[in-house]
Amino acid sequence: MEVLKKYKNQLVFHLFLNFAFALFITFASYYHLPLYTLSDISFYLFHFLALQFSIFGFLYFLSINKYLFRFLFPIVFLFFSCVAYWVYFQDIAISHSIIQVSLETKADIVMDLISIPFLLYLLSSIIALIFILKYYNKLKVNQLKSPLTILAIVAVFSYSLVENYRFGTFNRRLPYNVISSSKAYFEKNSLILKPIDQTIKANIDSLNVVFILGESVRADHLQLNGYQRKTMPLLSKRKNIISFPNAYTPLTYTAISVPQILTNATLTDDYSRPKYSLIDILNHAHIQTNWIGNQTPEKSYEIFIEQSRFQKIIDPLHSELSFQKDYDDKMLPVFKTLFKPNQNQFTILHMMGSHWWYETRYPDAFRKFQPVIKSKHIPSNTSEEMINAYDNTILYLDYFINEVIQLVEKQNSNTLVIYLADHGELLGEDNLWLHAQTGKASENPAMIIWYSEGFKEKHPETVLKLKQKQNAKTDLDFFFHSILNLYQIEGIEYNKKKVIF
Ligand SMILES: [Zn+2]
Structure with a gap:
């Protein structure tokens, strides 16, 4: 109980942080799933919570260093929120070809994507971000000594454990799919084609x-x-x-x-x-x-x-x-x-x-x-x-x-x-x-x-x-x-x- 009291603020902060992250980002990957019975709803609810738990691990370690968190987290949060907007509202699929479209298209196409609902969504995530950062600045205790560290280690391990067990379980969903698709975009194809230099006739x-x-x-x-x-x-x-x-x-x-x-x-x-x-x-x-x-x-x-x-x-x-x-x-x-x-x-x-x-x-x-x-x-x-x-x-x-x-x-x-x-x-x-x-x-x-x-x-x-x-x-x-x-x-x-x- 004493321990809990000491780290109460920290615990509440991480709960809030993960709730906002789940709402603005992670849940987008589950929003369109056609579900019908109580058993399949529970299955995907568990899936969603397990995925968010693994993200908790990464966010926790990012939050250890104050400067790193204040600098990196806003970029990560707003970037993934933008992506999640398209998943929520258009059910777009994050694949290496989407990465290609976004990296290789001109600015005017990107401008077309910006609409009032999009700006409202972005504005809400900015407000959430301000609250997160405000709360974060109030945290005082040395986080590494916290029992949450052990939980965060388990969370990070759970990610690789699940992905090794069945590839794509997490990697096909936000935010991981953006990372795995970007990796796929830069990967070289293993298929090597033979060039043709002779004359060919039909x-x-x-x-x-x-x-x-x-x-x-x-x-x-x-x-x-x-x-x-x-x-x-x-x-x-x-x-x-x-x-x-x-x-x-x-x-x-x-x-x-x-x-x-x-x-x-x-x-x-x-x-x-x-x-x-x-x-x-x-x-x-x-x-x-x-x-x-x-x-x-x-x-x-x-x-x-x-x-x-x-x-x-x-x-x-x-x-x-x-x-x-x-x-x-x-x-x-x-x-x-x-x-x-x-x-x-x-x-x-x-x-x-x-x-x-x-x-x-x-x-x-x-x-x-x-x-x-x-x-x-x-x-x-x-x-x-x-x-x-x-x-x-x-x-x-x-x-x-x-x-x-x-x-x-x-x-x-x-x-x-x-x-x-x-x-x-x-x-x-x-x-x-x-x-x-x-x-x-x-x-x-x-x-x-x-x-x-x-x-x-x-x-x-x-x-x-x-x-x-x-x-x-x-x-x-x-x-x-x-x-x-x-x-x-x-x-x-x-x-x-x-x-x-
Ligand atoms: Zn096929």
Whole structure:
């Protein structure tokens, strides 16, 4: 009791400090979470408190030195408050691309972000800051001798303990995500690309390949592959469509799967040797390359977007973690203006697809299978709700691919639409959900090819070969070699055995 009395002021100060920090900064990362039952609310409440506890540790040690605290804390507090405002009001995702946007954009774009609500928010945090500093100046006791020091050591350790146990638990949330994203921005990519200095030629004219790069779609939930639910009513009615039920990749998350698909890397590559970029080769062969993406790029494949002759990222401030993310069909108007039937073109449409949280991926009209998930906390949803919501994303995929085909069909061109998911998804097998973990369903992505009448007339033997190969096991490293083969590329070696056309 005596001890408590002696350090009472200090204790109250840290409680107040952490309350203000949580209110103006930390809680922004939890504000948008869809939560439903008491158990998931308690889960995230605990999560939030544990995160704030770890911050307490860092703030405590900063507060030991008076000069350091008075100088550094206001900068830290106001900076993170500004970031938190955008998370609270726009649900923006803090990623390395956001850091890039903020560091590389001009002052006028930053000026646009400044609004009355923003200034009011900033003003409130300044008032809170004044109170914190006033209180801080009154503290007299030597803090290091305080029992709170032991608690602060535990708090700092809890941060590394949690992050070592499961990466991203804290690092994906404020304020840590600003630090980890900045680190990612300055990190070098491990993928080394081989420069092309030889002459490269495409021996084919007016071939359009539309590559729809999907996200987290497992092959066995496609009606085209015999799934008992009508998840693909539109594509099922179409002709000139082939689904490949046995595609395979052991690379079960976007950051490692996409670079493999778009280079000559094999599925088991260690990337010790430089790789050829497919986009780079196509550029050298004078094929128009376009990238339209609804995913905020990850460091590992950003280079392919930069290499594309045309680039457009839809809704760049929201990532897969935002609940206000635009739907994939926002890419269609851009695609429409780009598609030129009489030109050699290679267009990538990078979808948000079926990435968790499923309910953000499709509009209400596609909520056919019900009931759906209500909570971001997976254990709070039933298997039925999880699978229903997931299947609705497939229904939306059916609509999306069909829209692309319709657009292309009207032009009566020589076109292939290739849909390939970067990996599959686990839906409760062995009690595992989502991806980035091994399992039959996460390693078996969906793959669909549609060909135009014009393509069929020009290449009947290719269509026949595709049909013959439909049920064979298709490793995702087919893609690089098959595309070079399609355009009859000369000047670069590729593996003919991997060509599926
Ligand atoms: Zn992915």
